[in-house]
């Protein structure tokens with residue numbers, strides 16, 4: 280066994296150039312390393328292409344949104360097809376078992392309604408829903424009607440083509456649940472329209 284250190288200068292070729300007397304060994308990177316390096320470049324080109332052409336392959340948001348949509352579908356299947364009547368709406372307001380659906384209504388409200396009605400429902404360009412005064416609503420079932428058909432020549436948009444039937448009913452129930460929160464300190468809009476009777480399952484005349 281020799282423990283003699285080999286003299287590098289004797290075994291390794293030099294590149295031939297000299298900088299301030301310093302020479303450089305001609306010591307190429309191992310082949311496997313160079314190969315991996317070129318593979319990373321190829322991979323990045325492929326990744327860049329996929330990122331723009333097929334983003335759902337690399338972006339987990341797509342997977343997330345698909346599973347959220349699937350979960351909503353599953354929940355809506357459990358709900359069945361709701362009727363936009365006072366009794367149905369009242370059940371979401373008064374039955375604790377059903378109250379979880381207000382969360383779904385709240386999500387619809389946060390996505391579509393807050394720009395005009397405010398995050399807390401106290402009104403921006405659209406009226407305050409936290410007081411007892413209403414412009415287009417006398418009984419509960421008027422709410423899904425207004426939401427579907429809109430009001431004031433589109434100042435309140437019609438959501439009938441943009442939201443599902445159940446979504447309209449759940450967002451209506453959520454809007455109804457804001458009543459009585461009376462948020463005078465939250466800014467919002469002053470009372471508009473007439474004072475109406477407390478919510479009940481009654482049908483409109």
Ligand code: HEC
Pocket residue numbers: 387388391392393394395396404405406412413414415416422425426430431434435436438450451454472
């Ligand atoms: C572009 C603004 C805008 C958006 C977005 C909007 N609204 Fe409205 N909404 C209004 C306006 C303005 C009125 C008042 C119409 C009137 O004066 O008759 C109104 C009225 C209403 C009323 C009747 C209130 C009353 O006092 O009679 C309800 C209920 C309502 N909106 C629910 C919703 C829901 C639920 C959404 C979301 C799905 C929504 N709105 C989205 C502007 C909007």
